[in-house]
Amino acid sequence: MINIVAKNIVKKEKIEEFKLLAEKLVKESKKEKGCISYDLYEDIDNSNILTFIEEWIGEEAINLHNKSEHFTTIVPKLRELVESGPEINLYKKCK
Amino acid sequence: MINIVAKNIVKKEKIEEFKLLAEKLVKESKKEKGCISYDLYEDIDNSNILTFIEEWIGEEAINLHNKSEHFTTIVPKLRELVESGPEINLYKKCK
Numbered sequence: 001m002i003n004i005v006a007k008n009i010v011k012k013e014k015i016e017e018f019k020l021l022a023e024k025l026v027k028e029s030k031k032e033k034g035c036i037s038y039d040l041y042e043d044i045d046n047s048n049i050l051t052f053i054e055e056w057i058g059e060e061a062i063n064l065h066n067k068s069e070h071f072t073t074i075v076p077k078l079r080e081l082v083e084s085g086p087e088i089n090l091y092k093k094c095k
Numbered sequence: 096m097i098n099i100v101a102k103n104i105v106k107k108e109k110i111e112e113f114k115l116l117a118e119k120l121v122k123e124s125k126k127e128k129g130c131i132s133y134d135l136y137e138d139i140d141n142s143n144i145l146t147f148i149e150e151w152i153g154e155e156a157i158n159l160h161n162k163s164e165h166f167t168t169i170v171p172k173l174r175e176l177v178e179s180g181p182e183i184n185l186y187k188k189c190k
Binding site: 002003005007019022023039040041042043044045049050051053089090091092093094 | 097098100114135137138140144145148184189
């Protein structure tokens with residue numbers, strides 16, 4: 001199992017646009033076979049910090065996700081709406 | 096529900112010490128009533144990036160956690176072992 005945290009600092013005037021696009025990405029990603037969970041989270045103190053927290057069964061599933069139509073069309077659009085990021089970490093749970 | 100991501104860049108020579116202390120913090124925190132999940136994760140590409148990913152039922156539970164004996168004794172020790180961090184974000188899930 002691999003957990004991904006992808007943190008974005010979104011331009012203040014682009015928050016709603018980011019959320020709308022992200023909603024579509026979340027919906028399609030959740031349909032993928034190797035996806036355990038995939039959601040967008042908002043920082044409770046800074047509404048322009050928007051972070052994807054994801055769980056995947058393994059690296060192969062993530063590689064397929066990165067090549068998927070929804071990923072390759074939506075992610076470049078999201079990157080135009082950020083001040084900085086995404087800051088991406090792939091994690092495995094410590095025993 | 097509130098999700099916490101607390102990312103630490105740990106001094107390379109202190110990784111094992113950090114993990115040992117974190118193990119105790121994880122174990123005790125999981126016993127708290129308002130804790131849904133609480134685990135330590137290691138970045139798959141950088142073994143000195145160690146991040147707590149947590150789920151709590153709400154702010155009150157987090158306030159109690161921050162005052163708990165295990166938190167107030169272990170967290171200051173962890174902070175001595177990092178190069179930078181913790182970078183902490185509290186999140187709510189976007190609808």
